[in-house]
Amino acid sequence: MSIELINVWYIVAAALFVFGLKQLGSPATAVRGNLLSSVGMLLAVAATLFNAEVLTFEWIIGAAILGAIIGFVAAEKVAMTSMPEMVALFNGSGGIASLFVGWAALYNLDNSTFTYITIVLSIVIGGLTFTGSILAWGKLSEVMPSRAIVFGAQRFVNALLLVALLVCSVLFCLDPSSTSPYLYAIVGLACLFGVMAVLPIGGADMPVVISLLNSYSGLAACAAGFAIHNNILIVAGAMVGAAGIILTNIMCKAMNRSLTNVLFSGFGAAKQASKVEGEVKPINSEDASLILEAAQSVTFVPGYGMAVAQAQHVVRELGELLEQNGAEVTYAIHPVAGRMPGHMNVLLAESNVPYDQLVEMDDINPRIDNIDVAVVIGANDVVNPAARTDENSPIYGMPIINVDHARTVFVLKRSMASGFSGADNPLFFGENTRMLFGDAKASLSEVISHFK
Amino acid sequence: MSIELINVWYIVAAALFVFGLKQLGSPATAVRGNLLSSVGMLLAVAATLFNAEVLTFEWIIGAAILGAIIGFVAAEKVAMTSMPEMVALFNGSGGIASLFVGWAALYNLDNSTFTYITIVLSIVIGGLTFTGSILAWGKLSEVMPSRAIVFGAQRFVNALLLVALLVCSVLFCLDPSSTSPYLYAIVGLACLFGVMAVLPIGGADMPVVISLLNSYSGLAACAAGFAIHNNILIVAGAMVGAAGIILTNIMCKAMNRSLTNVLFSGFGAAKQASKVEGEVKPINSEDASLILEAAQSVTFVPGYGMAVAQAQHVVRELGELLEQNGAEVTYAIHPVAGRMPGHMNVLLAESNVPYDQLVEMDDINPRIDNIDVAVVIGANDVVNPAARTDENSPIYGMPIINVDHARTVFVLKRSMASGFSGADNPLFFGENTRMLFGDAKASLSEVISHFK
């Protein structure tokens, strides 16, 4: 097969990857998408075997069979619950493969400087993806402690590593050769850097890290593609790299974190142990909808602000959407919420919230620890933890709905203003509290619009 | 500038086009998007001028200045209302330019057969885009009759034309030369075909046709790009071609038509003048939402089915969305709608529809001609035109809400079943009626979800 014909097949394969990725994004078509993309992979591999440059097959066949068996067994044997660590391992193999491809490309004879640069890139990215993935696997499978591991000079060490990596790369490119000592230095440093980068990240954040490393392994393949002037590597690698970045970003949002926060919070934690309090964490409606989408139990806590905003209809609507999404939805009514007895009842009855979803304060409080998200809609005094803790508060002693014990709390109000009693509300500064500022009706409508 | 450097600039230009197109898709960023894409164009043009192949500039400068003046004056002078025809004209220029580029490429010396094929493509597509656009302009600006022009053997003639075009193209490619008589035949036939294709399409459908031709002119540019092995032409041309097709499709949906219906309904009309009646035209929620989005006045006509579906809350919600979208929204209540007097009032009051949006039958009927969309929600007898026209109908003589006089009618119900009185309802077969089948609440929720 001529190189042109092979590349035509590559185009087909690339198109299949595009379709595959697209269809993976929707539940209805995801299975088909995965199939399409695997067909694309098959095509690409098959076409490559016809490449005139490929002369010997023994090595290939042996390695491929071995790899296929390992991959197959691993994929079939793994328990459903340890999927993420398995993905990490696979990802690591991809990384080291790119490293080897880049390395092997050094033995080509007519490399330009540009090619050498891309070779170094594929080695560095491949290497750090490899060790990073292994470490991520270790943390997830609890082979090693899953908590963030930090030590004093970490930042400094990492900076040093980066500089060394850069220097070695430059030196190597200036005098590239497959025997250059800098080459080994680069490989070593890249692997070390992968370890150092993942060490300070806690186990709970690993899925994000894996997604990010996944993006890197795409970029490594892409770099390898440049190193050996191969089309399909570039296309597929770049596409996966970009998709991975976006996906990482989405996942961060769904966890209500920023990427930098995920990557570097470990460092931060090492230095400033208890500065968290006193900080208001706003959230936007899109992120709020992502979190709600993932919640299995949601309780709405309406207050006077819901009445002011006349948000009762949108509240019910969001409640229905969440129910359809599989979440358990309740409405926790505090006896003094609003400005007249039964204020919330009037409004929620108007918007047809079923009576059996209304729960009283005394019923919700014992089980509020298990609520994924408590959505406080224009309530303030009735969820003010100062009533429990602060003897000087004007509302000290009033029983409240303990939303601060829920896993996550959204507070929908327009400002940081206090409620009827004028008391300050420490809830707004809580570790697990997110403020969704704005008129409650408008905010909820936006949340709903993101909920497709 | 080396050809490599030029192509790097082309990459930048292409990226700007991508950004530009993306941003054109959202009202907030559209202006910026247009600017970005024009910067991309400037870059592409400037880089091209450094091309080593470009030797003489006199012709270029003269032609460019002339073209710029014409374009500028035309764009500035045109009245806001005749924008679409102006776009058609511009599009036509683009088409003929591609034709000329293809033609000129014949004078290259080392063309492969593949290149000749792409040359023919650029000539054919360019030519038909040119004449088609001119005709579209003519119809829109009423220089010529805007109605669909049809004659007996039209289909046959068109088929003949196509075959001739194909034959000439093949013959030309077999023995390509810049003096081949087939060349002229191709140019002529392509131009003729453009005219024939647009002739049978009515003036009201012209925006869709222009959008389609716009997509073609992109494809023509793309073909020209292959003809002269130029990167940026291919990228920009293909992108615009694809975007144009999608856009055309969206526009068709917003008009509640299919593309084939737009392109060929003229032919249909010629042959079967009055077969329209008796046909039920279903619509899906996505298309319904597109039509509602474009409506300036919407009236909801609720009936017993709204009560059964308990859809009152979603109805109000959709009403509010439409109002925010700038439409005037009313709820027309027939005195006997539902199963008890005031049935609709109870429900709409529950969902907080403001009293002043409720209008009585006698108030809505005189102005229903000016209503863009009447949305019939689970009503049947109370909108049954048979009450006016069919003496044998059990409800003959009952005054009804004349939704059939509105510009478009959506009927939301689950089936073709009749209502309380058991009478058949000719409304469902109306020319301007679209049936949105399914539970009213579910249907409306879907419509709302498409309304972002």
Add this chain to the structure above:
Amino acid sequence: MQIGVPRETWPGELRVAMVPQNVKKLIQLGFSITVESGAGVAAGFADEAYAEAGAAVAADHGAVISTADVLACVRKPKAEDIEHLKSGVVSISFLDPFNEQSLVESMASQGAVAISMEMIPRSTRAQKMDALSSQANLAGYVTIIQASFHSAKILPMMMTPAGTIAPARVFIIGAGVAGLQAIATAKRLGARVEAFDTRPVVAEQVQSLGAKFVEIDLGEMGQTEQGYATELTPEQLELQREGQKAVIANADIVVTTAQLFGRPAPVIVGRDMIEGMKPGSVVIDMAVETGGNVEGSVLDEVVEINGVKVIGQGNLPSEVAKNASEMYSNNLFNLLTEFWDDESKTLNLDPEDEIISACVITRDGAVVNETIKNIYSGA
């Protein structure tokens, strides 16, 4: 043509057959109208309002009766007025022809065209003249207002610092026009509403108002062509009472609306069931005028049985006399205009018309309505 609107004399009747708004429109059409002085006062329409609308206000009852070509009443005419009627007069009222044979026959012999508003068919076309529906609708609203007035419990749910009040449970038996409106009103006030009807088709209608339909299997059931319920067999009635028992015991308010057109109402809530209810609860018997659905209910009285109030208020529409009059008057207006011949300025009561043939009882000296004729000859 001259329309006469006498003052209603039936005890407790506050409605009036024609309100000023319609008077005005009818005069524009070519009628002339005499209203007895004080006819509308109880419903909130002063004599001046009628005069302003163009009617003549006459103090003399006899004159109103004897000059009328069309006599518009809510209740059947008094027996002593019949002899003063013009021959050929069109008399419109709730005539109650099933139970008023002698009155009907005397009207026939007087040569009156007696229209019974009860007999307006329940077709879609006749709905605008259907006074039975329009009044039943208001009556349904009134039942719940009465029930909440007499109830020792509030209807809505309230979660307050002084404890949570559960929503009242309301059980509506019979979901016809009145029953449905009662459901709607109780729902509005925030109650938990359940309903039952022997016609299975109404289950959906009950649910369409957000209430729960109580399923009781009575075997084969039906409804007449007009949409009225068929009578239950004694066994079926027993089944129904059995099935309702638990629901009634839990209810704070029970409303019975089960009327059977032209026949005495079935007793469906027995004393035992009332005794099973909580003290402070309320039972409203809408059918009290036709014999009562509730054992122990007394017309126009509130009887207390074991702490449960049984309300037998009759003539419920009259409680909201203003709106009830407006609606009745609109029904009459729609009836008159439907058959008004604008050219000859006469009423054209075509005996072939399906509405006319159903609601005209006497004409040309005889009882002409088929149903009524059969009953009279059968009885």
Add this chain to the structure above:
Amino acid sequence: MQIGVPRETWPGELRVAMVPQNVKKLIQLGFSITVESGAGVAAGFADEAYAEAGAAVAADHGAVISTADVLACVRKPKAEDIEHLKSGVVSISFLDPFNEQSLVESMASQGAVAISMEMIPRSTRAQKMDALSSQANLAGYVTIIQASFHSAKILPMMMTPAGTIAPARVFIIGAGVAGLQAIATAKRLGARVEAFDTRPVVAEQVQSLGAKFVEIDLGEMGQTEQGYATELTPEQLELQREGQKAVIANADIVVTTAQLFGRPAPVIVGRDMIEGMKPGSVVIDMAVETGGNVEGSVLDEVVEINGVKVIGQGNLPSEVAKNASEMYSNNLFNLLTEFWDDESKTLNLDPEDEIISACVITRDGAVVNETIKNIYSGA
């Protein structure tokens, strides 16, 4: 400790101070309770229910009074009972200390600790004991039920074959606890509701229930620390009456709730305004017991002025005696448990506590409440 629950003897009082549900809980805490026979019957709580809950049911009124360590009443104790009270008894009731100087003083000299439920402060912490609010809330609901019962018009809108009935217009004057609940109830029934209050802060609260706030500029206005309205100057009252005139003329139902704590209610609806209303309309004066907001209203009577019904029903919470008793009883329960010392099994009424200092009127033989002391010495 022994709690005594006598039967209420105030005319028309149907409530009871303690319901069986709370009896049970209090006994669990360590109280013992005697209930006078028949005390709860009018509110729907039979003697058996009390017995079942663990209370002793005593037929002898005197015994209940004389054995009680805590006397739980709705209304102030009868003068003739005072001398039979134990010294040191804690007497809880709506004592009306502003107007009952001699009663209060005789209680003081008897050595009773008299708690006035009106004087519970309106702090967020005390809200669960605030009987004034809990009863006003129910009263607000009752006003609208009464209004719709007496109205010749229905409240909701109805578009029917027999014409369209416009929604009733309801105007609420004074949007405190009762006024807000009245707004909510009227809205529920489908009326168009407008409201006015002299305190501008409530405009938002009115809107939060979907009603319209009528803007009348009265110049500088205020409210006391407790959230009560300050008294208007005569000029301001005139401004208010002027501003309300048009709204009242259009209204089908007017409800006045403007009470001024401890002072006679201001007259805000004059006879002229009533005469400007349509016949068949209804005016409800909630302040009738403290002098009335409406000129011409008579306690416990329905007066008809020009076809407008003016309703002066007093003791509105008693109309829904069951729920009202439950809520009052809950308030009492919350009060008792708040100050109950579980170890010593005694009530610990710390004079320093802000709730106690506000609501305890007499103690240790003297009138101890500052506000009341000032008024008595001033008067």
Add this chain to the structure above:
Amino acid sequence: MEAVLLGMVLMLSIFLGFELIAKVPATLHTPLMSGANAISGITIVGALISAGAQLGTVSTVLGALAVMFATINVVGGYLVTNRMLSMFKKKETGNTGDRT
């Protein structure tokens, strides 16, 4: 080989074009069409090369014609799009003139 690479470019561009115009509000249909039309004037690049390449008079004249027409398309297209869009900025929900 280059032609094949161009094929890859073509494939990617088409997909990208499809993806970019996923959900566009109705009000933007006309400006978007017009903006896309301006981009399709990219054929000007080809025209420039043809006109400047000195492959004979015919070719040059054809090229020059192409340059002229393409310039009309580009200049006119961008300007017109800009005018349309500036309308929107003024009145946000201006549903007039853009009903498609």
Add this chain to the structure above:
Amino acid sequence: MEAVLLGMVLMLSIFLGFELIAKVPATLHTPLMSGANAISGITIVGALISAGAQLGTVSTVLGALAVMFATINVVGGYLVTNRMLSMFKKKETGNTGDRT
């Protein structure tokens, strides 16, 4: 020239990657990640070429190692993704095991 063309390809691919993963429901995050990971095993193509090109033993060994690892990635990746997805088919709104 070819390198530049590859640049164009790169640019387009990145954009396409961004556009494709615009809105993905949370439940699909993990499978999507896994699926993308399988695609990134495309490096197998490079590995094949390296292993087969006979540029010396070192290169071949490196290539073979690369083939093995890449195959693990590809085979394992696709299979695992498929397993995850087939879970969804069974219980439609299964929110378990995929909380990210």
